[in-house]
Amino acid sequence: MSDVLGESRRYFEARLADCRHAPHLHTEQIKTYEQYLSIIGQSSDAGDYAQKLGPLASMFAVARAEQMDKYGNLVRLYQKLGNPDKLKAALDRYETAKKAQNHGDLVGLMTTAQDAAAVTESKGNEKLNLAMTLLQCVVAYAAYPAEQDRSGKVAGILETYTALKNLDPLFTWQSYAETPYVYVVFFDTARMQRLGQIFEQVKA
Structure with missing residues (x-):
């Protein structure tokens, strides 16, 4: 026995x-x-x-606790990193696990939450990709001979900036000094200020 x-x-x-x-x-x-x-x-x-x-x-309590710990840890991580999109995605999944009442709940609700979180994270990744592209466009414009036609470079800057503003209406050049956009910056402060001046001239 x-x-x-x-x-x-x-x-x-x-x-x-x-x-x-x-x-x-x-x-x-x-x-x-x-x-x-x-x-x-x-x-x-x-x-x-x-x-x-x-x-x-x-053993549902164990399964729920594992999910709550997993996403609770991610919430704290993204709070420290200053990544609002990933923070929201993790927080939504944490709250979903917390309110589940049984195994069926946990599976069903978490599946829905995972789908929604994937959309949020994708949006966050797209914003960072656009921010990187915008920075590269401004660098390319600044390096292009002034006496040559730079209309294509200008169009690239404005198109990328518009797409980024559509995703993040609060974005400005100063956002590069803040999380999460600071993670795509590889220039020192003086260089970023100069590039910012060029960007504002193009945007005007």
């Missing part, structure tokens, strides 16, 4: 020990495993354990 209480205790103790190697990354899982271990400690036998577990027997 299997030792249900002993096996369960060893399983949850092992999982808890793993999580405690990096407790700040496993907050929800630690609480969940401690809850299971508490129930085991209060149980006299396998039958009593099963009765005390109730809905927890499905």
